[in-house]
Amino acid sequence: MSQDGAEWTATRVRTLHDDLVDLYGPVETTEAHGADPDRDPAEGVRQLLTTILSQNVADQNTARASENLFDTYADFAAIEAAEVAELAEVIRVAGLPETKATRIQRALSAIREETGGAYSLAFLDAMPTAEAKAWLTDIKGIGPKTASVVLNFHFGKPTMAVDTHVERVSKRFGLVPESASNARAHDVLDSVVPDELTYPLHVLLIEHGRTHCSARNPDCDNPVCAAYCDCEGC
Ligand code: SF4
Incomplete structure (x- = not known):
């Protein structure tokens, strides 16, 4: 070997x-896998937040936390603006709630600043894979696995x-x-x-x-x- x-x-x-x-x-x-120009740009952001929730936890807890998150808040702006303690309660079933709440808000903030206000990761599609991965992993709390899940599953990048x-x-x-x-x-x-x-x-x-x-x-x-x-x- x-x-x-x-x-x-x-x-x-x-x-x-x-x-x-x-x-x-x-x-x-x-149909959920790979690049699709007609797909709602918010889907990539939802994938990223769900992948953050999935870090070090079983799939069923990820699904429950994700459902709670998107049922509780009307949009990404509301998630970003929420009190960390409140957001942590909403996603508690995913474990490491305060840490993940902070990561989620940090990611949303980075996306909004990159796009000038929109919560969309569509700009990653135009980047070479290594550059897109570096953009994501520059966000504290997003490692190569989370970045690769988003880039491979959602954007079809290799x-x-x-x-x-x-x-x-x-x-x-x-x-x-x-x-x-x-x-x-x-x-x-x-x-x-x-x-x-x-x-x-x-x-x-x-x-x-x-x-x-x-x-x-x-x-x-x-x-x-x-x-x-x-x-x-x-
Ligand atoms: S099951 Fe795992 S440990 Fe066993 S032969 Fe296969 S790769 Fe090796």
Whole structure:
């Protein structure tokens, strides 16, 4: 197994993708995924706020917090202007409520200042991916995963979101060095994964992490692992 990801080429990543598809089936992209010039510009902002809410919490709590947030406030201006303590109460189910309330207001403020008043992330669409990612991660509390979720899922830009499953499986396959930080894992995967596979491979690696490659007691008896993993202990 490679310790630095050096043996992984775009061709081998494509083969891995195809082998994962054989195991789990093809990844469908929905109308909500990728760039769409007709889409409401507010959707990108909603995606960003929901992704902030999702940091370090289960999906169902994210959904409840997001629903509370958008049901409670009439618009983004009201969210930005709310008392932090009040906003924190509204999103409390997502955990880290004060921290996330502050991040949300900081993000809305940055967007409004960038656009001159509009709550829209449409300007990111015209930016190269690295520039768009840098704009988002310059906002304190927005890391590479949150930025990549917004840019990849909403704008269809080629950057891979590396959650805990993607990071663990990528390291066990030798796609990413074992010692890499999450930020480094993003950079490594963005450099080796072909653009068109950033979204489907993200989904498939999560599926593999959930189905076979759990953090403890992985079930290693599957054809993909027979071909790609020789990590110690499995
Ligand atoms: S062989 Fe086991 S530990 Fe290695 S990636 Fe597969 S499930 Fe995970």
